[in-house]
Amino acid sequence: MTLGTNSMNKDTILKVDHLSMKFGGLMAINDFSFEARRGEITALIGPNGAGKTTVFNCITGFYKPTMGMITLQQKDGHTYLLERLRDFEITKIAKVSRTFQNIRLFSGLTVLENLLVAQHNALMKASGYTVLGLLGLPAYTKASAAAIDKARYWLDKANLTERADDPAGDLPYGAQRRLEIARAMCTGPELLCLDEPAAGLNPRESAALNALLHSIRDEGVSILLIEHDMSVVMEISDHVVVLEYGQKISDGTPDHVKNDPKVIAAYLGVEDDEVEEIEDQLDEGRI
Numbered sequence: 001m002t003l004g005t006n007s008m009n010k011d012t013i014l015k016v017d018h019l020s021m022k023f024g025g026l027m028a029i030n031d032f033s034f035e036a037r038r039g040e041i042t043a044l045i046g047p048n049g050a051g052k053t054t055v056f057n058c059i060t061g062f063y064k065p066t067m068g069m070i071t072l073q074q075k076d077g078h079t080y081l082l083e084r085l086r087d088f089e090i091t092k093i094a095k096v097s098r099t100f101q102n103i104r105l106f107s108g109l110t111v112l113e114n115l116l117v118a119q120h121n122a123l124m125k126a127s128g129y130t131v132l133g134l135l136g137l138p139a140y141t142k143a144s145a146a147a148i149d150k151a152r153y154w155l156d157k158a159n160l161t162e163r164a165d166d167p168a169g170d171l172p173y174g175a176q177r178r179l180e181i182a183r184a185m186c187t188g189p190e191l192l193c194l195d196e197p198a199a200g201l202n203p204r205e206s207a208a209l210n211a212l213l214h215s216i217r218d219e220g221v222s223i224l225l226i227e228h229d230m231s232v233v234m235e236i237s238d239h240v241v242v243l244e245y246g247q248k249i250s251d252g253t254p255d256h257v258k259n260d261p262k263v264i265a266a267y268l269g270v271e272d273d274e275v276e277e278i279e280d281q282l283d284e285g286r287i
């Protein structure tokens with residue numbers, strides 16, 4: 001659902017208000033609110049089972065939240081209530097793209113073909129949805145050239161140009177991850193949501209991923225990611241939000257969050273008041 005324009009701060013791209021999600025008797029997300037700013041990398045972190053994927057699934061339309069509002073504000077000021085859109089509308093109209101924990105490429109298609117398939121909607125629109133359009137309309141020819149240019153651009157950014165004609169399934173794991181992100185970028189998102197992009201990567205692949213994410217941010221695209229690898233989170237994020245048992249326990253810069261006793265307690269699985277004692281023991285080298 002579009003809200004037209006509104007009075008939200010123009011630097012906010014995503015506003016999650018009082019989100020709750022219940023599975024039967026389990027309150028997986030409980031009154032969770034946060035904002036992601038435009039042009040920033042925001043990381044959503046928390047221990048296993050904290051509710052990160054559930055929040056992602058609510059934002060990207062895989063789940064309908066039990067309660068709450070998720071507002072996406074585009075650069076031109078148009079806003080959409082994501083919980084009222086269907087998942088394909090979230091990509092197409094609200095311009096939110098996502099990747100998944102498990103790689104989902106067309107492994108038998110080439111790297112380039114994967115990037116062209118992602119632009120299928122734009123190409124079909126230019127064809128007027130007719131075979132004649134596909135064969136002769138100048139609009140289609142123009143759109144098709146633009147799709148190839150965009151694919152080339154993201155191949156280069158993802159450092160995959162040399163592998164363009166290879167089947168996607170033949171790429172090493174880290175390159176497949178970058179291809180998935182390049183494919184999501186070919187849909188022209190304003191917000192890119194990444195579910196554990198660094199999972200299973202070696203340090204070299206992880207560095208290549210960080211470089212790609214920084215170049216995406218530098219183009220003004222906002223990124224929201226779930227990540228377990230704290231070195232990745234601390235290195236690339238501008239803003240970190242921490243969830244525990246479906247509730248927000250911390251929100252701020254990577255430095256702020258890293259030193260927040262509530263976060264340390266959540267990750268170590270101890271009570272808040274035990275944190276100071278643990279910090280002393282760490283300082284004294286007793287643990």
Ligand SMILES: Nc1ncnc2c1ncn2[C@@H]1O[C@H](COP(=O)(O)OP(=O)(O)OP(=O)(O)O)[C@@H](O)[C@H]1O
Binds near residue numbers: 023047048053
């Ligand atoms: N479809 C579902 N049906 C029932 N319970 C669910 C469903 N999806 C998630 N849950 C439960 O909701 C809670 C939050 O799960 P979620 O997967 O969102 O956490 P997470 O922080 O992403 O965990 P992880 O880091 O392990 O991926 C868990 O207790 C999980 O078992």
